[in-house]
Amino acid sequence: MGCINMKVDIVIKNASVYNAYFKKFFEEDIAILEGKIVYVGKEDIDEFCGGTIIDAEGKYLIPGFIDIHMHIESSMATPQAFSHELIRNGVTTIVSEPHEIANVFGVKGIVEMIKGGEECVADIFYGVPSSVPSTSLEFETTGFEIDIDEIKELMVNDKIICLGEVMNYYDVIHHPKSKINKIVEYMKRNYPHIPIEGHCPKIMGKDLAKFIYRGIDSDHTQQRVPSMEERIKRGMFIEIQEKSMTPEVINYLIEYQLFEQFCLVTDDVMADSFYNNGHLNKLVKKAMEMGMAPEDAIYASTFTPARRMGLTDRGAIAPGKLGDFILLKELENFEIDQVYKEGKLVYHREDEYKYACKYNSFPREFYRSIKRQEINKDDLVIKAPIGKGEVSCRVIKVSDGTTFTEEQIHSVPVGQGKLMWEETPLCMIAVFERYGRNGNIGLGLITGDTIKRGAVATSYAHDHHNILAVGKNVKDIVKAVNTVIEKQGGIYVVCDEVIKGGIDLPVGGILSEESIEVIGRDIARVRHSMVELGYKHYNPIMSLCTNGLPVSQLLKITDKGLVKLSENRLVDLIVEG
Amino acid sequence: MGCINMKVDIVIKNASVYNAYFKKFFEEDIAILEGKIVYVGKEDIDEFCGGTIIDAEGKYLIPGFIDIHMHIESSMATPQAFSHELIRNGVTTIVSEPHEIANVFGVKGIVEMIKGGEECVADIFYGVPSSVPSTSLEFETTGFEIDIDEIKELMVNDKIICLGEVMNYYDVIHHPKSKINKIVEYMKRNYPHIPIEGHCPKIMGKDLAKFIYRGIDSDHTQQRVPSMEERIKRGMFIEIQEKSMTPEVINYLIEYQLFEQFCLVTDDVMADSFYNNGHLNKLVKKAMEMGMAPEDAIYASTFTPARRMGLTDRGAIAPGKLGDFILLKELENFEIDQVYKEGKLVYHREDEYKYACKYNSFPREFYRSIKRQEINKDDLVIKAPIGKGEVSCRVIKVSDGTTFTEEQIHSVPVGQGKLMWEETPLCMIAVFERYGRNGNIGLGLITGDTIKRGAVATSYAHDHHNILAVGKNVKDIVKAVNTVIEKQGGIYVVCDEVIKGGIDLPVGGILSEESIEVIGRDIARVRHSMVELGYKHYNPIMSLCTNGLPVSQLLKITDKGLVKLSENRLVDLIVEG
16 A cells, blocks of 8 residues: 555654553554554554654563652752653653642642643643642641632643642541532532542541542552552552552552552652652562562553543553653663653663753742741740649650651650750750741650751741751751741751751742752752761651641641641640649 | 441441452442442441441342443433333443434434433433434435534533544544544543544554544444454453454453453343343343353443443442442342442332333424435336346345445346346345435345345434335335335334334334333334344344444445445446446
8 A cells, every 4th residue: 555554753663562451562563643653563664654763673662651649849849850850760741749839839839830841841740739738727827728719720721630639538537518528529520530639548447438438539648458458449549659669568469460459659759869769660660679570560650540640642552642652671670771752752871861950940939938037046945834843745756667757755854934855865846937927836846766966947848838947956956947047948957056968949948940960969968967967767858847747647746836637636745734 | 436437328238249449249338328338348337327227138239230332222212211121220320322313303312312311210421422424424314413513512511421433434544634533633632531432343453553543442343353352452442242242252351351441332222132131231141151250240341331431430339439239149140139329229129110101202393303205116216227138236235143244246137227126136225315305315235134025114224314225126115115204203014015013213213202111022023024024134123224324334325325435435336337
């Protein structure tokens, strides 16, 4: 029939092509027309017309990775810098949940993130945040709130494809008429095809059933086998992040062949880990190392995430799908040789690959977001009943390996009507409202695998992003917090009133405009300084920054004080005066 | 915690509950609140509050069946009569494609079908027909046409959840700017989450790839292993209808564990078969008899069809899903004991179950749709070149077991300038335009497993529903056609100018308002009469009625004459004069 038979732009011949439907590789050719795959098979390619023919020399050809639960802001980078690094790792599509910037700038923050994403090589979709603030303004102060009006405003944007993680499971379960249930109902009624993403650590049984009943049918929080088994049994789609990847969990998924019921996600990735260890590709490789067949691990990072998000145009190598794919020489080491986006080569291992930073890419006010005067030592006094030698205090206990905390009761000496915590092994933890709304300061005590001397302060503090500080003494806390205020955002580590490490986060106090490489280097230095002060956690920065996130169990702190979401209330620091 | 812990309306305890996620049965209880399942599990049901408790006595509890590719009109019944019979068979949700009534009444026909469906116990969703007429007005005359404007008008209705079967694969593949490609592009752009259903018998290789490339990713036509294998490999979802259920096809699906890639559908069910043999439940049982595990056959008739259609609120027994389920005493015989719709008992084997017909439920003009005067024998003359003793003619060959036809060349004697076909074993096939548009008559010859004497005429004739007649002699054809005209719709069988059997189809010439039982009885009589006249097909009525459907291969006839869609043209009856 000659070339009139099939016009194409590019042909990749002689590849081992991943087939998501059979979960197998086949020796095939593929052809692309106008950014989409138009042919996969083994017919005579001489009949194709107009196509550049590329010999894949037997390489593996798999779909670009798709990460459907993550937060760009967790890497403290802009969408542009993020995309650059994604592509090098074969990740061609992400669904980011911008609740961090939404806490700081509301709708405007999300709109700016979407705009930033539009210039990128990777496709960046977003979830509309459902939980800003993470709990309610009763428990924390944020820059902005997202409610149904804001969601309406955002849903006109076709880059928004899901309702972002519903975090306040307490209200979902216990208060049918709560704000979060109204949002979920609004979405189900008006956008029935839009996935509703969940965050429901640990809940089980009837509580879990009620959470799902309301319409939330995924969970990306840390799983162990029993929690995952029950979630899958009750119809939840499980988004497996690295901390859920235990041998037990992975073996269970393999044993029961639950490949339709989960995908791999990164959730939060620190910039240095991103730069050095990779992104979703790292989890795929890890799953394989843990015994998952390559065909299944690829499925969990391409096909099921696309299906979960209704992204029918990707996630497989088949006619009509986008020409987003990766070429690999070997499956074992998973070294990415080339990456194609919509049929165009966007990364080649042998070519130079550099990111050109863009500065001042956000509106001016995004660089003046810390609205708070310097603090002083008097701000850090914790009053205690006069006449008592000591009091029992509720203390947050941090443990390595988790961002969940425990509650402990410690005796703390009292002197001159204040807690003499500096005389104990405990540290202070403090949150300083920074949106110019009320000037709140929440004070508490912390112990466990946190620092043992000096202080660290951060304006990157889940999810409210007030300034959070932990310190062994008042002077260092004051120095660290005031440095963050002066810099208009960042993380600073101080010991003996000397700065030991830091990173500037000038965009809303949460993002840098540097490359992932540079942010990674700075973050590594901050982490190193924290470890030098005694922080023993596998991820000290994440551990620090989530001590202010009340939806994560058990005892947390905000600018309003200590929060115990399992009891849905603020609790006192001093339990017995 | 007591009953404040969980308010429910009904509890079914002690059931063997089908779990779609593990594809297993578990001994569990379920609870319903406001029509939806709120709990599945084995916790203490004393903690439920307000619920009627029903003991299932160990029965199997499975989701209501979901049939996503079918046409109510094929049973020649109204939605109400159809729903009544569905429920008895455990089918609680259907997606009907109303292109039959759309060919007759356009948008108004579809709207009336949707209205009818709203009163029903079963949930009746619709696809918006993409292919009305099935090919183009160049090849057939219809009552109405559906184009983008009509689709826009219909899409506001939330009962419309997919684009109905795209049939004109020739235009899809060969004419990027054709009407059908414009419709598909319009849907993909404006309703990216809406499934686009396909009809692409037999095409393979590059043609199939191009069809899928345009965005159509399912096929429900008759499959054999090679066609199905290639479709699945290229990303198509396969809707297995009964004629595809060969041992080879079923064994292939089982061997390659392709349970995510297909569902069972009924497509077209004659009323008598529906009444006597059941509906989707019959296919589920048949799949099991052919070796498919019950858990997999149930999956293919509940879970995958719901997922394909984006019906996230059903297809499994899990929190948040509708309380649509079936109780069965045994899996083997699949005898339906009880059916629940949204938590309410709607069928119980031991209770009386009768349908109360509703007459004149459609607008008045729906009962006056055959706009054509009586025909006479002169209308049936096929002119032939004078002076020839015989000519070679293109003849449609009908074969038992399929609705595909073949083309044969036969010598036919000529006398007085006309074909003397009555002197041969051939029959005449004729199509009479009946919308008052042009009065066209298409004449052809037919052979094979069709009738051997007498005549049959029908106003139910896929998809244009002009009057189609097949007969061994002119007198009987005239009698049969004129009876259909006089009755304002129906199917009539005539021999020696005596009516041997018939059914009235007063609504648009295609539907009766009787119960499935009554329609079934009448249809059986029509079929019996056809068989008596020599029709040898397993489904003579379907075979007859699809002889005028040009999208089904190979040679077909419309009011415009013989159509060969594989060559995209009308062809002459006399090939050599």
